[in-house]
Amino acid sequence: MTPCEAKLAKEPVLPKDITGLSFEDALKELEGIVQQLERGQVKLDEAITAYERGALLKKHCEQKLAEAKMKVEKIVFSADGSVGSQPADLN
Template structure:
């Protein structure tokens, strides 16, 4: 199984909103089909990394909002975290 490439440092510092904005721009560029093949491949690779970064940011946000709860019967669930 192939190991996923690590995210470049400059990409990990992007906010979710900035990464999503860049990803949307790449998708629009590729959909128009007005880029050379080499540029399209590079853009696609960058887009894949941006997608993964956005997914990680969403997972981090979800963990901050939810709290893992263990029930008396040993089952695991989650409940909203009190953010107040």
Template sequence: MADNIKSLSFEDALSELEKIVRGLEGGQLKLEEAIASYERGAALRQHCETKLSEAEARVQAIVQKADGSLDLKPMD
């Protein structure tokens, strides 16, 4: 389950997470389906948070040089 989540783009994971939330809010799922959906949703949320953190780190690594051009700051 988690393996195929790791291959999702941020946008695809977020879209799937939104569908899961709508399904859970609808209250039409059987208990086992709701639990499985909740578990997948939690994994998708974590994946999205990881992707956002990675993107934030990349953006923060871009620095403006004295001449106004942009450069990448080495990440630790």
């Protein structure tokens, strides 16, 4: 793998202004970007920048959802070695 390919294969690092957003705020901003891009009334450079930010916001939302899911479910290993999940005991 070339250094360039390795760089592309890495997960994007989310900027602090995005990691500080709640799921709802990130989703709202992402929806705004999608609407802006769908209208097609932005310059190419602005569209690329908006798309890149949208991709980062999407990643952040996915991470927030995964964290929430892990809080709601817990992984269970049965006696036969199979893996399942059950609701987490949050009390």
